[in-house]
Amino acid sequence: MRLVGKIGMVAAAALMLAGCGSSDDSKASETSTAKTTASTSQAKPASAGRECTAEDIKVDGGFGTAPKITIPTDCDPPKQLIVKDLVEGSGPGAASGQSLKMNYTLITWSDKKKLDSSFDRGETFDLKLGQGKVIQGWDQGLIGVQQGARRLLIVPPDLGYGASSRGGMKPNETLVFVTDAVKVGS
Incomplete structure (x- = not known):
């Protein structure tokens, strides 16, 4: 048998x-x-009954300063990528293949804590947009960003790190970034 x-x-x-x-x-x-x-x-936390929008996220501080990000408790994390310019930049918007120098702060949705910040390190994060070297939420969410812009990105798990847990984040984490486009292009 x-x-x-x-x-x-x-x-x-x-x-x-x-x-x-x-x-x-x-x-x-x-x-x-x-x-x-x-x-x-x-x-699994109970649903608040509605998805959060960019307007629900509170961000204090201006371009070039480390932001203070507050995530509300009365709404659910969005299931789609949310992109909103908090401070407008100038010049041409970033296109796929362009080099960017960014500052950012990352807050995890589930515990509402700062996980990472280039502001704290005093160094920009350099990348080439659209090359798959960063999470999809950045490759998609930074298209069109202008130099001098402060942009809010709310990244759902499928455009972030998915089911993996890395660097202190939980699996299937929604990520909230406030990014500053220090330089767009070479």
Whole structure:
């Protein structure tokens, strides 16, 4: 008999035995199921009933200074990339293939804490736009940014790091960036 057939027979026997338990066994099973259901519902936060917009995010500070970002608790993280210029720049907008020098602060949605900031390091983050060297939320969200612009990016998990957990962020994390375009082009 193949291993798969043996496993199936063992599983069927276990199910039959479970069905033959006493009433105390069924109470224990109900309690276990209730605990599992309760812990599952605690793992995923309850919906606030609406998705947040760019206007719901509060950002203090101007271009060139480290921003203070406040994420509200009365709305859910958006499921689509949100891009909003908080300070307008000047000159031509960035196109795919162009070099950018950016400053940024990153806040994670789930715990509303700063995870990273180039402002704190005192160094810009240099990239070539649209080359897949950064998360998709940046490659898409920084298209058209002008030098001198401060831009808010709210990046859903599928355009960020997805199910991976890296650098202190949880899996399927929504990311909130405030970026300053220090230089657009070479």
